[in-house]
Amino acid sequence: MLDELNARLLKGELLPAVVQDIDTKDVLMLAWVNKEAFDATLHSKRATFWSRSRNELWEKGATSGNFQEIAEIKFDCDADSILYLVRSHGPACHTGEQTCFHNQVENS
Amino acid sequence: MLDELNARLLKGELLPAVVQDIDTKDVLMLAWVNKEAFDATLHSKRATFWSRSRNELWEKGATSGNFQEIAEIKFDCDADSILYLVRSHGPACHTGEQTCFHNQVENS
Numbered sequence: 001m002l003d004e005l006n007a008r009l010l011k012g013e014l015l016p017a018v019v020q021d022i023d024t025k026d027v028l029m030l031a032w033v034n035k036e037a038f039d040a041t042l043h044s045k046r047a048t049f050w051s052r053s054r055n056e057l058w059e060k061g062a063t064s065g066n067f068q069e070i071a072e073i074k075f076d077c078d079a080d081s082i083l084y085l086v087r088s089h090g091p092a093c094h095t096g097e098q099t100c101f102h103n104q105v106e107n108s
Numbered sequence: 109m110l111d112e113l114n115a116r117l118l119k120g121e122l123l124p125a126v127v128q129d130i131d132t133k134d135v136l137m138l139a140w141v142n143k144e145a146f147d148a149t150l151h152s153k154r155a156t157f158w159s160r161s162r163n164e165l166w167e168k169g170a171t172s173g174n175f176q177e178i179a180e181i182k183f184d185c186d187a188d189s190i191l192y193l194v195r196s197h198g199p200a201c202h203t204g205e206q207t208c209f210h211n212q213v214e215n216s
Contacts, residue, residue, distance in 0.1 A: 001211045016124045016189075018135055025133035027126055030189040042213075073213040077201050081124075081138040083209045093185050101191045103109045105150075105181040 004079035009035035017082040019047055019060075019092065022071045028092035029100040031058075033082055045070045047084045066090030112187035117143035125190040127155055127168075127200065130179040136200035137208040139166075141190055153178045155192045174198030 008015065017033040020026070031049035033041070036057055040048040044059065047068035051058040061067025068086035075082050093100045116123065125141040128134070139157035141149070144165055148156040152167065155176035159166040169175025176194035183190050201208045 002213060005211075005213075016138055018126050018138060020135055027128055027135065027191055030124055030126060030184065074209040075211050075213065076138065076208040077203055077205075077210065078208075079211070081209075083135055095185055097185075100184040100186075101182040101189075102185070103113075103183050103187070105110060105113075105183065 001075070001079055005075050005082075008079060009033075009038055013080075014050060014052070015080055015082055017047075017049065017084055019068060019084045019086055021088050022085040023087065026099050027101055028068075028086070028088060028098070031060075038082075041070060041073070041084070047086055060092075061089065064090065064094075066092070068092070109183070109187055113183050113190075116187060117141075117146055121188075122158060122160070123188055123190055125155075125157065125192055127176060127192045127194055129196050130193040131195065134207050135209055136176070136194070136196060136206070139168075146190075149178060149181070149192070155194055168200075169197065172198065172202075174200070176200070 014032050014034050018030050019028045021028055034050045037048045037050045046059055048059045068088050072085040091098050122140045122142050126138050127136045129136055142158045145156045145158045154167055156167045175197050180193040199206050
């Protein structure tokens with residue numbers, strides 16, 4: 001199955017990566033991973049993404065200090081989405097909230 | 109913030125939706141949501157997606173019976189990804205595993 005994930009990344013696909021806190025199990029954020037970001041994450045053991053807006057490699061916490069240490073990496077049955085299980089140093093969200101998913105749909 | 113999410117959906121954007129079990133807090137799967145799928149989810153209270161491969165609305169469990177009852181819906185700070193917190197009836201994965209994220213990257 002890892003071959004399938006690697007094949008997608010080698011083809012240049014940009015895959016969604018869910019970040020989950022391994023201790024609290026909260027979902028912290030969702031960002032995007034290409035081959036470069038995936039390789040950087042494996043190498044540095046820090047969650048690293050591809051910024052679609054800045055079009056560049058983005059190590060979470062490189063400027064804020066709120067990096068996310070990789071505990072485990074999983075991927076799904078279609079090998080087209082990734083789950084980073086992390087130990088979070090500081091809040092995930094730029095607003096200061098622990099998780100980026102802090103908006104709730106009422107009556108949901 | 110909900111205005112921003114609705115604006116994206118009205119523009120025809122297809123957004124990633126993470127599905128998390130509200131009891132175990134396991135991340136079960138990631139699928140895609142457009143306006144039609146979001147509206148259907150709000151209406152039926154069952155996690156509903158847009159299938160990119162079949163190009164059609166897809167209520168999770170409509171054929172398998174393993175539907176996902178919506179407990180809460182959250183969305184992130186950029187209003188471009190969604191989190192369905194669900195009570196899962198049966199396994200999420202077509203392989204029979206509880207979660208689609210059952211593949212682990214070794215040495216991660």
